[in-house]
Amino acid sequence: xxxxxxxxxxxxxxxxxxxxxxxxxxxxxxxxxxxxxxxxxxxxxxxxxxxxxxxxxxxxxxxxxxxxxxxxxxxxxxxxxxxxxxxxxxxxxxxxxxxxxxxxxxxxxxxxxxxxxxxxxxxxxxxxxxxxxxxxxxxxxxxxxxxxxxxxxxxxxxxxxxxxxxxxxxxxxxxxxxxxxxxxxxxxxxxxxxxxxxxxxxxxxxxxxxxxxxxxxxxxxxxxxxxxxxxxxxxxxxxxxxxxxxxxxxxxxxxxxxxxxxxxxxxxxxxxxxxxxxxxxxxxxxxxxxxxxxxxxxxxxxxxxxxxxxxxxxxxxxxxxxxxxxxxxxxxxxxxxxxxxxxxxxxxxxxxxxxxxxxxxxxxxxxxxxxxxxxxxxxxxxxxxxxxxxxxxxxxxxxxxxxxxxxxxxxxxxxxxxxxxxxxxxxxxxxxxxxxxxxxxxxxxxxxxxxxxxxxxxxxxxxxxxxxxxxxxxxxxxxxxxxxxxxxxxxxxxxxxxxxxxxxxxxxxxxxxxxxxxxxxxxxxxxxxxxxxxxxxxxxxxxxxxxxxxxxxxxxxxxxxxxxxxxxxxxxxxxxxxxxxxxxxxxxxxxxxxxxxxxxxxxxxxxx
Amino acid sequence: xxxxxxxxxxxxxxxxxxxxxxxxxxxxxxxxxxxxxxxxxxxxxxxxxxxxxxxxxxxxxxxxxxxxxxxxxxxxxxxxxxxxxxxxxxxxxxxxxxxxxxxxxxxxxxxxxxxxxxxxxxxxxxxxxxxxxxxxxxxxxxxxxxxxxxxxxxxxxxxxxxxxxxxxxxxxxxxxxxxxxxxxxxxxxxxxxxxxxxxxxxxxxxxxxxxxxxxxxxxxxxxxxxxxxxxxxxxxxxxxxxxxxxxxxxxxxxxxxxxxxxxxxxxxxxxxxxxxxxxxxxxxxxxxxxxxxxxxxxxxxxxxxxxxxxxxxxxxxxxxxxxxxxxxx
Numbered sequence: 001x002x003x004x005x006x007x008x009x010x011x012x013x014x015x016x017x018x019x020x021x022x023x024x025x026x027x028x029x030x031x032x033x034x035x036x037x038x039x040x041x042x043x044x045x046x047x048x049x050x051x052x053x054x055x056x057x058x059x060x061x062x063x064x065x066x067x068x069x070x071x072x073x074x075x076x077x078x079x080x081x082x083x084x085x086x087x088x089x090x091x092x093x094x095x096x097x098x099x100x101x102x103x104x105x106x107x108x109x110x111x112x113x114x115x116x117x118x119x120x121x122x123x124x125x126x127x128x129x130x131x132x133x134x135x136x137x138x139x140x141x142x143x144x145x146x147x148x149x150x151x152x153x154x155x156x157x158x159x160x161x162x163x164x165x166x167x168x169x170x171x172x173x174x175x176x177x178x179x180x181x182x183x184x185x186x187x188x189x190x191x192x193x194x195x196x197x198x199x200x201x202x203x204x205x206x207x208x209x210x211x212x213x214x215x216x217x218x219x220x221x222x223x224x225x226x227x228x229x230x231x232x233x234x235x236x237x238x239x240x241x242x243x244x245x246x247x248x249x250x251x252x253x254x255x256x257x258x259x260x261x262x263x264x265x266x267x268x269x270x271x272x273x274x275x276x277x278x279x280x281x282x283x284x285x286x287x288x289x290x291x292x293x294x295x296x297x298x299x300x301x302x303x304x305x306x307x308x309x310x311x312x313x314x315x316x317x318x319x320x321x322x323x324x325x326x327x328x329x330x331x332x333x334x335x336x337x338x339x340x341x342x343x344x345x346x347x348x349x350x351x352x353x354x355x356x357x358x359x360x361x362x363x364x365x366x367x368x369x370x371x372x373x374x375x376x377x378x379x380x381x382x383x384x385x386x387x388x389x390x391x392x393x394x395x396x397x398x399x400x401x402x403x404x405x406x407x408x409x410x411x412x413x414x415x416x417x418x419x420x421x422x423x424x425x426x427x428x429x430x431x432x433x434x435x436x437x438x439x440x441x442x443x444x445x446x447x448x449x450x451x452x453x454x455x456x457x458x459x460x461x462x463x464x465x466x467x468x469x470x471x472x473x474x475x476x477x478x479x480x481x482x483x484x485x486x487x488x489x490x491x492x493x494x495x496x497x498x499x500x501x502x503x504x505x506x507x508x509x510x511x512x513x514x515x516x517x518x519x520x521x522x523x524x525x526x527x528x529x530x531x532x533x534x535x536x537x538x539x540x541x542x543x544x545x546x547x548x549x550x551x552x553x554x555x556x557x558x559x560x561x562x563x564x565x566x567x568x569x570x571x572x573x574x575x576x577x578x579x580x581x582x583x584x585x586x587x588x589x590x591x592x593x594x595x596x597x598x599x600x601x602x603x604x605x606x607x608x
Numbered sequence: 609x610x611x612x613x614x615x616x617x618x619x620x621x622x623x624x625x626x627x628x629x630x631x632x633x634x635x636x637x638x639x640x641x642x643x644x645x646x647x648x649x650x651x652x653x654x655x656x657x658x659x660x661x662x663x664x665x666x667x668x669x670x671x672x673x674x675x676x677x678x679x680x681x682x683x684x685x686x687x688x689x690x691x692x693x694x695x696x697x698x699x700x701x702x703x704x705x706x707x708x709x710x711x712x713x714x715x716x717x718x719x720x721x722x723x724x725x726x727x728x729x730x731x732x733x734x735x736x737x738x739x740x741x742x743x744x745x746x747x748x749x750x751x752x753x754x755x756x757x758x759x760x761x762x763x764x765x766x767x768x769x770x771x772x773x774x775x776x777x778x779x780x781x782x783x784x785x786x787x788x789x790x791x792x793x794x795x796x797x798x799x800x801x802x803x804x805x806x807x808x809x810x811x812x813x814x815x816x817x818x819x820x821x822x823x824x825x826x827x828x829x830x831x832x833x834x835x836x837x838x839x840x841x842x843x844x845x846x847x848x849x850x851x852x853x854x855x856x857x858x859x860x861x862x863x864x865x866x867x868x869x870x871x872x873x874x875x876x877x878x879x880x881x882x883x884x885x886x887x888x889x890x891x892x893x894x895x896x897x898x899x900x901x902x903x904x905x906x907x908x909x910x911x912x913x914x915x916x917x918x919x920x921x922x923x924x925x926x927x928x929x930x931x932x933x934x935x936x937x
Contacts, residue, residue: 009844011844012809012811014809014811015811047806083809085788085807085808085809085810086772086807086808086902087772087773087774087876087900087902088782088784089782090773090774091774091779092693092694092773092774092775092776092779093774093776093779095694096694114782114784115784117783117784117785118784118785120785121784121785124785178785181784181785182783182784182785182786185782185783185784186781186782186783188782189779189780189781189782190781192779193777193779193897196697196733196776196777196779197697197701197733197734197737197776197777199698199701452768452799453768455768455907
């Protein structure tokens with residue numbers, strides 16, 4: 001039977017069953033190969049970019065199902081999912097300990113026992129250990145009475161609050177461990193509760209569990225049990241931005257220990273990680289201490305990979321709901337518009353020998369047909385018809401490398417199609433529905449959401465930055481539109497690269513844009529060919545707002561710091577200058593129709 | 609806990625006893641002066657504490673100055689810090705001690721009208737440790753209109769969130785192996801509630817909606833209903849419950865019942881409705897240590913048109929039962 005509901009609705013991966021995860025998950029690990037491999041990894045990406053789903057897929061229940069294995073032992077690693085919710089660990093009371101020695105010690109204990117509780121909860125809920133042999137269950141019971149008991153004792157828990165279970169059932173013993181670590185967490189909170197309104201020190205007499213002296217040896221012992229995988233234990237800390245600064249530094253200290261052969265730390269962030277310094281203020285560095293992945297940069301830079309991933313994700317979701325599986329048929333293009341574009345393409349191909357600019361007949365057709373069509377709608381006929389953002393390929397481009405930005409609008413489109421349909425199954429989404437939803441989304445992103453972010457900035461000096469960012473986005477979007485409808489040889493432009501060094505103020509505004517997903521950052525060879533320079537790419541989600549063509553390869557322009565200052569302060573004047581052919585420079589080495597070496601993003605992926 | 613409604617002009621006469629300590633809070637709202645004005649004369653209050661957020665607009669400082677002048681030379685200023693709950697707690701604590709609150713027999717008249725929810729919760733925790741046999745009477749002056757002049761669907765009180773934090777004194781009990789249950793007592797502020805849900809991504813969501821006939825005015829109920837509808841549309845799965853906007857004991861009992869429906873979850877509660885319902889939530893947390901209270905601090909308030917003062921006042925006496933600690937559920 002097919003599941004009811006919207007095939008594109010987004011759920012928290014934590015709540016999805018293993019079979020659903022395995023059904024829906026598209027293996028993206030060839031793009032992010034460091035995630036499932038041994039080693040510490042930071043995985044950065046905005047909310048909805050698929051981090052939690054990746055982590056959920058690594059959990060043992062999914063791994064067993066995906067690899068059709070019966071026993072944990074055959075898995076290459078054991079991954080424990082540890083979501084960090086906002087106020088789980090970041091309790092206000094902890095601020096009482098700031099600038100006191102106990103701060104690091106108690107926060108580390110809190111973090112360690114929090115994780116330990118999750119490890120045993122994972123074994124209970126995700127590892128299918130119910131059917132372990134008596135011998136294996138016995139080994140776990142011995143682990144409790146032996147190594148774990150000794151470590152707890154060494155940490156100061158001389159008398160466990162709960163006596164060891166009498167029976168050897170693994171479920172009973174696991175629950176004992178969970179209860180012990182839940183209790184230890186509660187004890188920390190109880191201590192903090194007493195600290196709430198005290199301005200003087202309060203003696204802490206409870207146990208103290210650190211990483212090197214407790215959590216690591218405990219996990220090593222656990223790893224050594226005969227039913228556990230031979231590979232390392234992965235601790236998947238999701239949304240580590242929600243740790244307070246001390247906890248962040250402690251986690252970095254663990255990364256610094258480089259214990260990944262036994263315990264690999266996989267840390268996801270929403271691009272707001274507080275610091276890369278340790279508790280002793282040392283900096284952790286990539287690649288020595290960890291590898292680092294920024295999902296949006298990878299996908300903004302490698303669109304062909306991204307397209308394939310989204311196609312597969314959509315295909316699986318449609319299949320699960322017993323709907324037509326072909327994404328391009330489910331999200332059809334606007335046929336009339338595509339016919340008109342094909343006609344323009346044909347005329348470019350026909351006149352290529354006489355007036356063509358590209359090396360091959362299709363080059364001109366590909367580069368100019370769609371921009372020409374958009375231009376034709378910007379003239380005197382403006383308002384009578386408009387370009388439709390429709391068709392699976394365009395929707396993928398418009399999601400700008402973040403799967404959530406495909407699924408959420410798709411979910412709305414599906415709901416709208418149901419609301420306007422005849423009650424029968426939805427076999428496709430009409431192009432007008434696609435266009436309406438996608439334009440709404442772009443408008444919401446650029447207007448309402450931007451306003452919300454701006455409102456959230458309490459610091460007046462930062463509020464000015466949002467105004468500057470808005471100006472910059474309008475200037476870039478407006479300028480790229482002017483270029484699109486011009487007769488320039490390269491009309492699809494979404495990026496700027498600096499021909500000199502951006503100053504601190506300009507960089508601050510650009511970084512703000514990156515932080516909130518309006519821009520992506522990459523790097524590219526500089527004008528002189530002597531090194532690399534910073535590049536900023538406008539999010540394709542904004543294409544409908546500025547009437548840009550989101551499809552295909554897009555070029556970039558070199559700018560100076562002073563030109564971007566002009567854009568920030570006087571966006572209209574900036575756009576006028578662009579119309580007059582000023583301020584932006586073509587990449588000098590770029591022969592537009594030759595297959596130049598594509599720009600590289602920071603991680604070496606192709607920029608397109 | 610009975611509550612009575614009275615005209616502000618009759619408040620002083622309505623009070624049957626003299627209160628040792630009067631506590632109020634200055635804000636940018638004009639109504640922060642309503643109750644202090646009504647009790648300044650008439651000899652019904654002894655020591656006077658005027659709280660104010662020191663990192664707020666000049667209007668707040670100016671209103672604090674006016675309140676201090678109005679309440680006489682013995683009135684004491686208590687600076688609070690909306691960005692630093694520890695400073696708020698320390699300053700409140702110091703002021704209470706200086707006013708003699710450490711002697712458990714003091715009686716209190718607390719004007720809760722314009723405290724932030726967070727400061728109010730901290731104050732209640734501090735009073736809990738000090739209240740003995742003395743009466744604590746809460747006074748609240750409802751607004752005649754919120755978000756002055758705007759149609760119901762456009763009304764707003766605050767925008768954006770700068771920070772989400774646990775409320776000092778209400779850390780709950782973290783049991784990492786458990787799932788999470790977020791209980792939101794919805795007010796007018798859909799944006800803040802939505803951000804809260806987005807940040808927590810709880811396993812279980814309970815959205816509370818102010819019960820008809822319990823709002824301080826029927827028109828406020830309509831706005832609250834609109835806000836609830838807006839949020840409910842954006843949440844795919846939630847449990848709905850109703851609560852009284854004015855009855856402290858009823859709020860406590862409904863919150864406790866809602867939490868007990870999901871006994872295997874860590875409970876986080878966001879009180880975002882009336883101040884009186886927030887007092888009820890604090891009561892629930894007094895008796896259920898496991899409840900964590902959270903606060904989403906607003907980035908921007910509707911300073912220009914937050915509210916128009918009304919001419920009435922609601923009085924709620926907190927019984928000795930209210931302050932009692934209890935066993936966890």
